[in-house]
Amino acid sequence: MSLARVPRVAVVAVSAILLQLVVRGWVAGSGYFYWDDLIMTGRAATSSLWSADLLWYSHDGHFMPLAYMTVWLATAIAPLRWGLAVASLVLLQAAASLAVLRLLVVMLGWRWRLSIPLGFYLAGVLTLPAFAWWSAGLNALPLQFALAWVSADALRLVRTGQRRYVVSGVVALAVALGFFEKAAVVPVVAAAVVALLARVRGEPVRRALRRGALLWAGSGVVLVMWAVCYLLVVDTTESNSGPEQATGPEHAGALLHSAISLGIVPAAVGGPWHWERWIPATPWADPPHWGVVLAWIAVAAVVALSISLRRRVIAVWVAAAAYILLTQIPVLVIRSGPGTTAELMQSLRYFADDAVVLTIAGALVLCAPARRQVPRYGRPVVAVAMSVFTLGSLWSTYGFARSWSNAPARGYLTTARAEFAHWDGDPLLQQEVPWNVLNPLAFPQNQTDRVLAPIAPPGLFARTTPRLRMLTDTGTIVDAQVWWNRGIVPGPDPDCGYRVRGPAAVELPLTGPMLMRAWTAQLNYLADREGRVAVAFEGSDEVLADVHPGLNQVFVRLLGSGSALRIRSLTPDLALCVGVGPVGVTSFDR
Known part of the structure; x- marks a missing residue:
């Protein structure tokens, strides 16, 4: 196909993705290694690529061998170099965005209306906090890719019956599970997309689901095999909210309110417009009260207007709301201990996949037949609404980047790397890194011999030394002494x-x-x-x-x-x- 025959909407869509990658690259570049990043790089530097200590390690209840493999490769190529981490995030974001575009083309074709759900996904900040944190991005981005890719494969399989979409979908699911266990929801979402698209178009739902049977069966086999590995690796009896830590429904309700009313809903309309942060925590959404009220009004208006203009779309919004609520249950169960603050839910990093689900919901609404003709002013109103959403999202993105740029680990690691270049050969004893680099709650992962392992010369850290020295909170090596405790x-x-x-x-x-x-x-x-x-x-x-x-x-x-x-x-x-x-x-x- 010549360039002259490429649909203009395709050029605009690809250009929008490139613009998103530039903005996201700037956001990621403003940050630095944080918390789990340092735990993962430390383990990668002290383990071989194919060792069980790396690939079969339960990281805070997560089984993610492909994420650890990615960290290992980045650490081997450029240890603790943030630029390579940023490049990997941008590459994964490109894959996810292109997968979302592919799904929208499968659902809507190369028509201008696909720019509405695509713009929502590309500009919105629901995916931003998980993207900017490297270890979180290694979980969230493959999941977003798989949600879009497998859903598109399911639709193509139902339409064409070609088995290559079965292979493609099963492989994408397996890869996503290697990065994040939450990818287990991917086949369920894909089946829901098939069923809902058939429903809004007035086609037999059961027949559509039967035509995708091979994909559902293949996904089931992958899920069973993965579940066996997961149960062998992860101790499911451990929980952050045991009986002695149990909290009442009031606390769970407060967390749910923070997640939805202060996080997801404002972000869905271009917010949260303001972020708050307590170092060393990640930024969390802190929308103004008027913003929360307006956000709920805007969401209600969009849903009500879509129901009045399109047929059979109530089920679409019910399914989207059910996904958002049900996928919060694991977070509430695991993170609802008495030490959990509501701001944790407002960090939005647990809900990046909601952006894909809401994007799909928007596309399904556009696939539904119209109840009546859209008024002449309909298109200008949509254009204004998307412009407001985009500007609000860009402002929110800017605010997040400013807050995220305060990275205590940057100065510490940079100074330590320079100090190690002039090491005289006398070992340093193990010690904790500064609390704002890695909190003592991470012990023993917060010890210098683990955190600094990627950049430490061989033999730098030991259990004994003839000369006592320490690393200061800035990363400088200085003489030290033993207290007479x-x-x-x-x-x-x-x-x-x-x-x-x-x-x-x-x-x-x-x-x-x-x-x-x-x-x-x-x-x-x-x-x-x-x-x-x-x-x-x-x-x-x-x-x-x-x-x-x-x-x-x-x-x-x-x-x-x-x-x-x-x-x-x-x-x-x-x-x-x-x-x-x-x-x-x-x-x-x-």
Whole structure:
């Protein structure tokens, strides 16, 4: 086909997608690695591509091997380089947007009316928060792609009977499930699209569903195989809202109100127009009260007007509303503990797929036969409404990008990378990264040896070091010291302290008991040769440390509790004296 014969609507649609990708690329570029991103890159840097520790890992209840594979490849190519993460998000967004366009063409043909649902999907902010966060985007974007692609395949299968659409749809479903378990809803949505399109056109629904039987059967096989893997990997007995955390219907109702009235509904009409944020949380929708009222009025008007102008579309809106409500149940069950704030639901990242469902609903309404002729002013009204929606969405996008650009991890990781380039060879002990880079709730994933693993030179982090240093909250390496939370009491030998010879463990009593946590022990010693010793709290795992001839010190990171340390020699004929020294937390002069 020559360019002259390409429908103008196709040129406009593709141009709109390109414009969306430019805007989305700018939004993603304004952000940086955040929370789960650092957990995933840290695991990717410490695991091989095909290891079970990577691909068969339950990430906060999610089974997503293809997402981890993507992170592993990006980390291997350019470790902790945000540009590559942005490129992957833009590429996935392009695939999702083109899949939505394909579905709309299958439903509506290359006609100008497809620009209405397409514009809603491309410009709206329902998909924005999940897109801008890399790990969330690796879940949400493949799901959006699969919802549109498999629905289009189902419609083409019903119309043509060609089995290649069965293969295409089943493969797309399998890939989406590899990124996000919520893709299990894809066959249900595709079947609903087939049934609703037949209904609005006055065609037999059962016959349409029967013609898609091969796709439903193939999808069922994939879902069963995936469910087996999911149950083997994920411990479904774990929940963030156990009996001791159960909350009443009032709390669940507040979360539902936040999700719908303060999140989804305003976003569906171009909002929320304003975002709020508490660092290090993600931005959440914070629409003004007048905006919420106007949003509900606009949504009600669109639904009422469509019902008055089109036949048999009530079922379409009922199905869309049911999807939005039902897919919130897992979020409410998992996230409705007493520590959950309503703002979590207003972050919108759980509802990105609602944009595809609402886009499909709009297309189904346009497929329905008209009850009466649209008034002459109908098209100008639609054009004005879409312009207002687009401008409001762009303003909301700008506000989100400004809020999202405050990324504490950017400066920390940039400085740490520069520091590591000049590392002198003495290891650093493990420590937590700053709370605004990765919260302590993520322990042990928030330890420096995991978060910084992609950019750390081999051997940078260890359990022992002859020189105690730390990373500051800005990522700079500075000298540090051990607090005297407790101390090793003076030994029985006035000339040696504690004499360590042979494999028998020697007890080093402390000035008091210590609670279970990670502590640093400063061992001041005198050795007659090179050797190695094992140090631990009683009943805890031993840490191996090298000692050197002469009067020296070694700092050992120990996990445990108790009132004494135990030390033994692993080097035959090593003569070692251990003196008084502190055992506690590490700090540096601020």
